[in-house]
Each structure stands twice: as structure tokens, then as C-alpha cells.
Amino acid sequence: MNAQSKEMTETSAPTGRRINMIEAINEALDTMLARDPDVIVMGEDVGYFGGVFRCTAGLQEKHGKTRVFDTPISECGIIGVAVGMGAYGLRPVPEIQFADYIYPGIDQLISEAARLRYRSATEYIAPMTVRSPFGGGIFGGQTHSQSPESMFTHVSGLKTVIPSTPYDAKGLLISAIEDNDPVIFFEPKRIYNGPFTGFYDKPVEPWKKHDASVVPEGYYKIPLGKAxxxxxxxxxxxxxxxxxxxxxxxxxxxxxxxxxxxxxxxxxxxxxxxxxxxxxxxxxxxxxxxxxxxxxxxxxxxxxxxxxxxxxxxxxxxxxxxxxxxxxxxxxxxxxxxxxxxxxxxxxxxxx
Known part of the structure; x- marks a missing residue:
């Protein structure tokens, strides 16, 4: 395999640095922004601030305000614009700040993104990857902690991805961005900074850096649909x-x-x-x-x-x-x- 099409297999032994999931996601976005001029990162606070969880930190400074930019607080607008971008030929990666906020954009996801390929007889596609932190672990309460994944698995035309390690997060996100169908990419924020120790039954300081997976540098893919x-x-x-x-x-x-x-x-x-x-x-x-x-x-x-x-x-x-x-x-x-x-x-x- 050459460097342009590196795809990790189940027997691949990753070599690289020990980083957490936030850093791995940032690397995946950075890699794809550099690799494909059609990739766009957008969402609330993803630009100058670098995202509420810092997943997009430094990307606007490196790739510019036309490639990584902030949006109004309008989830339906974010998703709707991303659908149009995808149909036009871009590969947008919109971030919904918390999975709980994705509901205003569900009509665009179900009625537009998921059906575009079919209703246009493959003339148009919606190659968009909707990233969003989901689940509990930070005492976010009822509006910052939901796990709505099953809602999207019910929709024909959408793909749903949930990584559990930094290694998988980077490889799966790259595959999602390159996929020609819309992908919902849920990121478990409870393990953003690495797996917790012990029995996982006690709250651990969420900003403390814990052990993380070994993640290769540069471009690699993990195929979607493989456990x-x-x-x-x-x-x-x-x-x-x-x-x-x-x-x-x-x-x-x-x-x-x-x-x-x-x-x-x-x-x-x-x-x-x-x-x-x-x-x-x-x-x-x-x-x-x-x-x-x-x-x-x-x-x-x-x-x-x-x-x-x-x-x-x-x-x-x-x-x-x-x-x-x-x-x-x-x-x-x-x-x-x-x-x-x-x-x-x-x-x-x-x-x-």
C-alpha cells in the first residue's frame, strides 16, 4: 500500500504517538483539510476558539477562515448549508456542539441529506460528515448528555459511526469524510481525554489527560462497517x-x-x-x-x-x-x- 491509500487492517500494528481522542480527531481534520481542498470544517465556535472541546484548535489559523469557520447558532442552518455544499461538490464537516442540539437539523438530515442520492437518481450526493459529542460524563444534564444514535440508524441513507479509541477515531473520521454518503459521527465525550481507570463508576476530572491509544501520524483509514x-x-x-x-x-x-x-x-x-x-x-x-x-x-x-x-x-x-x-x-x-x-x-x- 502506498501512502496515498493506506488502509489499516485488523492485523495492522499501529506505530506513532500516544494521544487522546480530541487530538486524534484534530489530526484527522488537519490531515483531510491539507489533503483535499474540498473539505470544509464549520460549526459553532470551531474557528477562532477551536471548539468547545478543542477538537478544531489551530485549524483555522493553519488552513484559513474560508476552510474552517464559525456559524450562527442555528443547527438547521448548519446542516442545511452542509447539504448544499455536498451537492455542489464540497465535503463539509459540520460540527453540532452537542448531540442534544442536533434535533433542529433532523429534517435536513432525513428529508434532504439521506435522500439526495436516491431522489436525484445519483446525480447529486451529500458527502457530509456531521461530528457531534454525545453521551454523558461531564455532568451536562438533560441538554448536553443524550445518546440519540438509534434515531439515525433508522434512517435509510445515513451512516452512523461511534469510535471508542483515538486510533479508531482518526481512521474512521478520515473514512467518513471520504465517504460519498452522509455520516453521523458521534464522539463519546466521556472518553475524549482517554479511558478512565478502575471501574468507570466514579466521576474523574474530565480535563485531566489519561492514557490514550497509539495513533499513527498522517493519513490512514479504517473501513466503515468493520467491528x-x-x-x-x-x-x-x-x-x-x-x-x-x-x-x-x-x-x-x-x-x-x-x-x-x-x-x-x-x-x-x-x-x-x-x-x-x-x-x-x-x-x-x-x-x-x-x-x-x-x-x-x-x-x-x-x-x-x-x-x-x-x-x-x-x-x-x-x-x-x-x-x-x-x-x-x-x-x-x-x-x-x-x-x-x-x-x-x-x-x-x-x-x-
Missing amino acids: RQVQEGEALTVLAYGTMVHVAEAVAKDKGIDADILDLRTLVPLDIEAIEASVKKTGRCLIVHEATRTSGFGAELSALVTERCFYHLEAPVERVTGFDTPYPHSLEWAYFPGPVRIGEAMDKILKD
Whole structure:
């Protein structure tokens, strides 16, 4: 593979620097701005200020105000303009400051971006990547902590990506930007600065720099639609994404459970083959996500596993999720799927 088309495989051993997810996202944007003159970064405070989480820090100064620029506080305007840019031939990367603010732009995403390729018989496309921090972990309350991923997985024409490591964040973001379809790229802010230590059940100073993945310099891609095997095991399959990958892994290791843990990485397209192979091997399946339980993406995963692996299952599929309540502010660490609930679910599956 040459440097112009480097695509990481599951056996690739990354070499580079240890950086956090914020830095990895910044590098991906910087790489694509330098590589493709059609890439545009836009959103509230992404320019001079560098983004509320600093993901775009320094990019306006380096690439100019016509490539990285601030927008009015109008999510429907941000998304609408991005659709037009994509149809014109650009590759916009709009940032929605928090996933909770994306709702005013849903009509543009569903009725315009997702359908443009189809309604124009492929004459026009909307190659846009909508970045947004999602989930809890910073005590943001009900308007800064939601996990709305399942809403977008329901929409034909949209792709939904959620990284769990800096290495994946950079490679997946580059792939998303180069994709010719609109991509929703949710960034779990709870692990922006690196995975937390211990059981992940206590708030940790969010601005403190923690351990981070080794991330290669320059351009590389991770293909959309490919899950990552976090650890190989025989006892049960764990399906997770984002922050919950790290939580589930910590619980399995603490309890000494030989779990086969899959980080889905992209919900649409979904790596159904990897899920099916794992569940047929272990005969047991646990699904973990932070979003509310009812109509959460775990319900779709449970249905797929049951449809494809029913005669291999040794126990019912279990889900550990957020609760069906408005997002609590002061009690968010009780709301998260944590070691107690995940551990109990693992024990239940293994006893059946």
C-alpha cells in the first residue's frame, strides 16, 4: 500500500504517538483539510476558539477562515448549508456542539441529506460528515448528555459511526469524510481525554489527560462497517460501542470472565458477520449501551442475534442500558451501565 491509500487492517500494528481522542480527531481534520481542498470544517465556535472541546484548535489559523469557520447558532442552518455544499461538490464537516442540539437539523438530515442520492437518481450526493459529542460524563444534564444514535440508524441513507479509541477515531473520521454518503459521527465525550481507570463508576476530572491509544501520524483509514475484536473469549459475546466498550472490558477482566468483546465501531453499516460468528461461537450474548433501553440500538442487535443465532443460543440475550427516564444531572453515574449491572447480567447469562 502506498501512502496515498493506506488502509489499516485488523492485523495492522499501529506505530506513532500516544494521544487522546480530541487530538486524534484534530489530526484527522488537519490531515483531510491539507489533503483535499474540498473539505470544509464549520460549526459553532470551531474557528477562532477551536471548539468547545478543542477538537478544531489551530485549524483555522493553519488552513484559513474560508476552510474552517464559525456559524450562527442555528443547527438547521448548519446542516442545511452542509447539504448544499455536498451537492455542489464540497465535503463539509459540520460540527453540532452537542448531540442534544442536533434535533433542529433532523429534517435536513432525513428529508434532504439521506435522500439526495436516491431522489436525484445519483446525480447529486451529500458527502457530509456531521461530528457531534454525545453521551454523558461531564455532568451536562438533560441538554448536553443524550445518546440519540438509534434515531439515525433508522434512517435509510445515513451512516452512523461511534469510535471508542483515538486510533479508531482518526481512521474512521478520515473514512467518513471520504465517504460519498452522509455520516453521523458521534464522539463519546466521556472518553475524549482517554479511558478512565478502575471501574468507570466514579466521576474523574474530565480535563485531566489519561492514557490514550497509539495513533499513527498522517493519513490512514479504517473501513466503515468493520467491528473490532477487543478481546477474544469463549464464555459469552459482549456487543458494545463508545464508552461502554471500556466499561464492559473492565468488568469482564475484574470478574475473570472469558468474554468475546466486540466494539461495533459503526452501527450503520453494521458488521453482522462478525456478530454472528462470535455469538455462534460462545452461545451467549450481552449488549451494552448508554442510551435508553426502549427502542435503543440494543433492541435491533438483540433481534438480529435471535434471528441469525437462535439455535446456537444457550441463554436469552441480555441488555444493560440507560434507564427509560429523562437524563439525570446529579445522578448520571447511577444512570450509566456500570460494573454492578453489567456484572450481574454476565453472571445471569453464564448461569443459564
